[in-house]
Amino acid sequence: MKYESIKLIIPVLAVCLCCGADWPQFRGPLTNNVSLSDAPPAKVDQESIAWTADLEGRGASGPIIVGDKVFLTSTTGFKQDQLHVLCFDLKTGKQLWDRQFWATGRTQCHNKMCVATPTPASDGQRVFATFSSNDVVCLDLEGNLIWFRGLSHDYPNASNSLGMASSPVVVGETLIVPVENDDDSFTTGLDVKTGIARWKIKRPRVANWTSPAILKASPDTEPLVLLQSSEGVDAIYPQTGETAWQYEDGAGRIPSTTVGENTLFIPSNGLTALAPGSSSEPPKVLWSEQKLSPATASPLVYQKKVFTVNRAGVLTCASPQTGEVIWRLRLKGPFSATPIAAANHLYLISEKGLLQVVQLGEKQGEVTGEVDLKETILATPAISDNSLFLRSDKHLWKISSR
Template structure:
């Protein structure tokens, strides 16, 4: 009985520390972990370090004793799903999801940028499969030829067996693909914003069959993974992109409200502090907005609470910690705002440029730069750096936090970082 009880609590504790998809359990970069490493290098506090074949900017996800990651072996025309043992880093299995010639991408994108998601039973992945003759790229400043294709979504069990694979629709973009599967109840939701007939689509996780589809009118590429929140009696799926900021019912795809603009293209996911939703983006103009989500219809002129353009990020998503909204621009300029009023409390430069989205644990915010330097910052009225750690490698993926460990994907390796004097076998 004592062994059973110990095993039960171990399983419950492990399950509670899962990082199941893009930006963690709630899609906002927040971890409930209280003991998280603050000091490391490429040799210090490294639990394990494993080489990752190919290239990709997708982030690792963690469930129980498994770590999942996607990669592209472009020279072999393969897009793969990898599974690692979280205790040792050993590669358990490696499956080819699709075979595809290289699609056109932006120099800062990859062909495996979509972070997988898991419900603890299956792992869901999304890639673009290049198809057809090259076309003139829509919505770009100069004429160029790019490869169109399809969004392919697939599900695998934890043993690496493919359960289903489906083509959810066309996709064309001069900058390539990145849409992370979003799991909600019995839905796998994909954002299909692109420079053609754009859409949101929901699939059945058991079969891959389509459950609903919603047209996105503006036909403009964006790369935002939505978040879902229960707000004043409505379940809202929130995302920016395609010349708008909007809220949808994730069960039906019907739209609650929309704000026009404020710009064309977005990458960063939104966040919510219990009162307002926050968006940062995009291209060709940069904006930060605080929005009251308690609206219906077009709320462009009525529900924007505050806005600014200074300090906005394009790629990195924002994060809310207590009363503070923190944003790091792609250039490495970090800002901390009073989330309710929009008052800027400080603005400081962090080392290097930033593509990774920040995470927070135990009240601290972890910003990791493109050059692999993590600045750990304490949110507050004054700028305070708790620690800086240099991994010595380029990083484009975001950090996963699980069971007092950090999982970081560099351009060459997957790292598990922990306080080694506290790590239990």
């Protein structure tokens, strides 16, 4: 088991350390919304837009960054059945390639969502793109196809009427793909090299739009993947899909669990702080606080504080040890995208396309800049190259210091 743990730990460290400023999946390298190595501009305005790239069709997936490339997905066609994986130059915004595939599964979605809602992921060598049609595409960084899985061929009942939105994560040699829905609900672990399933586990039969988080309790422990559903949170081993422990007091189906200070913060009973369990010991609830209940955006832990955004667009800062509210700041919402953090600032993009930068203080937060992009934005931004990367249906932007 010790040797197996080392095999899993090395790829996680490779993503977090060797790639440095990469943002390889939804919510960043550790799925915690935090950048430790980049400092995007603290004060922004229209002149902070370094470049803008045109996009076609629909897309609510967030961008990811690997090296000097930005990757994202979109869909075109009347039925959104033309799937796109796109690559742009990080420095110039020039489109480098666009790979297109036909959807093999259902493309029915709620109008607010689209088939290209899940954010892609990368292990530094390959890009993995998943779509609401339950198609999974694996490309190398130059856009060459490595493998393609149409999961609807094997599981035709795995869908829901509103569309699928959960983003995949990569841990070691396994791509974890949630396919959780009202009927044939499951999560599967695919071999990153072949796309063949290493494991498949049944999940609660209810529509679920949360995304997995990664828990790395210590350098000596094997990383776990946290799967959230209406029933709670399951911690599983990424190589086998076996369950390590469970939290069974229910959880939300839109905002996702995040990890910070070796504590889980779960959208459950408002917001619940949980000490991780083990194979021999269940997890321990530290506190629950209804005042910290998140809306659509997932919670964020940064600089020994926990942050949530509610339906009214109020950003709340609280103690991660007790759940006690420290300060609140009303912002211009509403928000679907999760806030991201870097260099003592939070970056929040509203559904109306207004980017707001909040400087963090002990007693209060302060908005230090705004950029109105004037388009609907649902995707969580990415951070790399001391810049922010945001996307709408029509455009991809890079926001940098002048």
